[in-house]
Amino acid sequence: MKKPLTLVYGAGETPPLGVTLACGVQHAALVSIRLLFPLLVAREAGLGPDRVLDVLAISMLVMSLSVYLQTLPSRPVGSGYLCPGSYTSAYVAPSLTAARTGGLGLVLGMTLFGGLIESALSRVIRPLRPFFPPEVAGFVVIVVGVTVGSLGARGLLGIGAPEPATGADLAVGGLSLATMIAFNVWGSGIARVCCALIGMALGYAAAAAGGLLRTADLKTLTDAPFVHVPGLAHPLWTFDTALALPFAVAALAATLRTMGDVTTCQRINDAEWTRPSLTSVSGGVLANGIATSAAGLLGTIGVNLAQSIEVIMDGCAPEGPIEVAASFDEFTLDLRVPYAGAPLELPERRPSNEEILASEEGQRRLAGFMLRRYADQVQTTHRGDRCTVLFHFDH
Secondary structure, three states: OOOOOOOOOOOOOOOOHHHHHHHHHHHHHHHHHHHHHHHHHHHHOOOOHHHHHHHHHHHHHHHHHHHHHHHOOOOOOOOOOOOOEEOOOOOHHHHHHHHHHHHHHHHHHHHHHHHHHHHHHHOOHHHHHHHOOHHHHHHHHHHHHHHHHHHHHHHHHOOOOOOOOOHHHHHHHHHHHHHHHHHHHHOOHHHHHOHHHHHHHHHHHHHHHOOOOOHHHHHHHHHOOOOOOOOOOOOOOOOOHHHHHHHHHHHHHHHHHHHHHHHHHHHHHOOOOOOOOHHHHHHHHHHHHHHHHHHHHHOOOOOEEOOHHHHHHHOOOOOOOOOOEEEEOOOEEEEEEEEEOOOOOOOOOOOOHHHHHHOHHHHHHHHHHHHHHHOOEEEEEEEOOEEEEEEEEEO
């Protein structure tokens, strides 16, 4: 493994204490947004305020356990990388169904089942890899997204709520959703990653300004203790065969997500990376499976790797990253590549073999010539130290 020149601290290195604390606070702030998922499941199960606090506190402890397991050197548990754990949409939909059907006991029993499925998959990743091409992985992700999206739409429209949604409720919900979409699509860095938190904060502010958020609604928050030691007493674990398939699909989605995130960590830390290390990947999946099983045993929903991997790329990258923005329809594809540096030369004539062999400038001219020939249209713009290359393809 060769550490990239642009990477300040690689795997196995110890940053100064101040840097470690600052990054820890940043990761904790980001993953805390995902505590909304166990909160939704706890409310769906009809838990009281004290039990909800227990679920949230246990959820935080399980996230810490997940981080520790991932940092182990992958023999057989752990990826060997700092991959913060969090709660993702994979387990939310089946957990809500389980909470509605059999309460918290069924949620915990099925979560334990999902963790065992993940652990089993981690041992057969190598022979199963040909059966998980991008099409299959994409389909699983789409199924999870559509399911969670339908739940969000029901909540936004007040379907199944004790009282129907009013016009003001829909306006606040629409404003929150539009804000999240805007920051996710057009935002960058931390603002893009925290789009859900920004949308929620704006929604609460709009609700308070519109008289929808009353002082009594905040009583539970103001009465909550600053420090809470969770109780581990919870209903006995139960199992429902009707939910076995949804939780197996959730475990598969979590496995695919973990494989992708661990592979991303490998690429970040190795300048000579060519292909994934399946030993590290399988260790990361097993670590996530054990953490999910622990979640079911202790009293919360399934865990997965967090979006903090994307934060490393989007918000913590050194100066000079190359970004790619794409837009397409059924007829065209447009790519926009901004970067900091000298403008890219796009010669109309191919450089001679002598020019190519004589210097790196000749090689760059050859690359520019090939890009010009490959795209239907290409142009560069330059402002200050920022350059942008625009590609247009007809298909």
